[in-house]
Amino acid sequence: MDITNWHSEMDYEQWVALPVSGPRPSARYKHASAVVGEKVYIVGGSRNGRYLSDVQVFDLRSLAWSNVRLETELNADEAEDNGSQEVLPPTSDHSMIKWGNKLFLLGGHSKKSSDNMIVWFIDLETSHCGVVKTSGKAPVARGGHSVSLAGSRLIVFGGEDRSRKLLNDVHVLDLETMTWDVIEAMQTSPAPRYDHTAAVHAERYLLVFGGCSHSIFFNDLHVLDLQTNEWSQPQIQSDLVSARAGHAGIAIDGNWYIVGGGDNNNGCPETIVLHMSKLVWSVLTSVKERTPLASEGLSVCSASIDGEKYMVAFGGYNGKYNNEVFVMRLKPKDISRPKIFQSPAAAAAAASVTAAYALAKSEKLDFPQNFNLNFGSSLAEEDVKIKIDALKEEKRVLELSLAETTTENSRQREKIDDVNSTHAELSKELHSVQGQLVSERSRCFKLEAQIAELHKMLESLQTIENEVQILRRQKSALEQEMEHATAIKKQGSGGVWGWIGGSQ
Incomplete structure (x- = not known):
């Protein structure tokens, strides 16, 4: 290069x-x-x-x-005071x-x-x-x-x-x-x-x-x-x-x-x-x-x-x-005329600007009696009237278009307001449901904890019941041993007295 x-x-x-x-x-x-x-x-x-x-x-x-x-x-x-x-x-x-x-x-x-x-x-x-x-x-x-x-x-x-x-x-x-x-x-x-x-x-x-x-x-x-x-x-x-x-x-x-x-x-x-x-x-x-x-x-x-x-x-x-x-x-390009963006608000603004410009332009048309447009030959008075009528018709159409655009813009704003209102209501409902959900989740957690404690208590009761059965068996065995010991004692006591009486 x-x-x-x-x-x-x-x-x-x-x-x-x-x-x-x-x-x-x-x-x-x-x-x-x-x-x-x-x-x-x-x-x-x-x-x-x-x-x-x-x-x-x-x-x-x-x-x-x-x-x-x-x-x-x-x-x-100042520079010396501030140093570097x-x-x-x-x-x-x-x-x-x-x-x-x-x-x-x-x-x-x-x-x-x-x-x-x-x-x-x-x-x-x-x-x-x-x-x-x-x-x-x-x-x-x-x-x-x-x-x-x-x-x-x-x-x-x-x-x-x-x-x-x-x-x-x-x-x-x-x-x-x-x-x-x-x-x-x-x-x-x-x-x-x-x-x-x-x-x-x-x-x-x-x-x-x-x-x-x-x-x-x-x-x-x-x-x-x-x-x-x-x-x-x-x-x-x-x-x-x-x-x-x-x-x-x-x-x-x-x-x-x-x-x-x-x-x-x-x-x-x-x-x-x-x-x-x-x-x-x-x-x-x-x-x-x-x-x-x-x-x-x-x-x-x-x-x-x-x-x-x-x-x-x-x-x-x-x-x-x-x-x-x-x-x-870059390739050389012509500068294009700015165009209004096609959003509802921008479209309405575009129509308003266009209509206002056309109305102002048509209202400022002031033709004198000796008005003459020279394009190589004079236009007849009848042709001028035709053009004025055409401009008036265009003005009427633009006024209608402006009115329709204004109405449509109002409708769009109403729709936007309705959507915003609906969104606000749904947001409130969502927050309410989310709050209820949090509350229910907390309640579920508490119930699960209580169920776990009950399971532990049931397991503990089963253990206690087993211990009671063991104690009962031990008690029964002890009672049997005591009865046996009492019987032996009675037999032993009778034999001694008899021995004493026989010796006398």
Whole structure:
């Protein structure tokens, strides 16, 4: 491979390991990555149970690694007082987002304890590093969460806190004001999880895929409407993908690419893609098993080189820690128009938006008396009236459609309320039955103990009865012996008196 022109010689949609000139950074997983220009920044991670704090940069032109030496924004006196102060604490399972000329690092697991999530920044121009001052209700400290950029907001979902409690809450950090807020989402939220992936589509929808609990690996897809704050689980228009956690994901031009991951036993060798507007999964390519691209805890990000899009993957763990760089050249694709997801609430919202837009458009039509559309020849006034009538008819149809959609939406909400009510009643009955079952089991245990005691008593009674029989026989034998001894004594006494009388 020609190092100076490697990107133009690659095949489309195939992973290629890049040759690296010079030393490589230490192998790792559960790090964070981001692309700045034509450079990939790698921060932190974990290796052999040890957290890392280094900042490594890979140049996609020279294919060489370099290390960034960070500095705090302390002055000389403060630096002397603090001695050898640690700039960026060793961290893993964190997230990193580029915003302006800064990298923001959110959360993660570290030996330094904190009650709430800490946001660090790295200034790309000065290499200064520090803690961002935020306001509002910050989320609890956690790792294995997801952070997605939606406009000027960072959307934080899920993760695992310091006590290993799994989370499924949603928090928002406004990057303009650095203020935290909590999203009180409606409908059924995803199960608490960590090591999942998330992406934002059309600046409105947060998609969450996969992840795991402490015993279950997920392959489900959930969608949060960031305007209505409603969760939904749309019907996927393809076969289900395998459950996984520790995978990496990146959204590019309406497609969400998922790389790697696994279930602690097997890695996922296929690179899959979700067409976000159609909600259709497909397999882009596959690699051999036990390769770095089938690892857990790897990272993937997108880069643009000479106007073309590339995916860049690094690190991971699949029985051993990796530090290779893989690149995939993507086919140029048109950006598709965002499509509302086909859940009941989203369908109603789509119909409402479409109808409102059509009504506003038709109501603003104002034709002057000398109105003339010139398409090479003037339209007759009668043709204009026909078009106006057609628009009015279309408006009427849209109004009817909107009314039907609103009615259907109300019905669906009633059904959901009924199902929730039934579920609550069944849950109460289940708890009651479970309580009765526990009580009956306790009663059975007590009866079994009493039966065992009675068996022991019966056995003891049988032994006593045997002893009584023996005593009776002994008593009878003793009585016989006493009678015999009495008879002998009487006979002996008569013989002596007779002897005495005869001698006289």
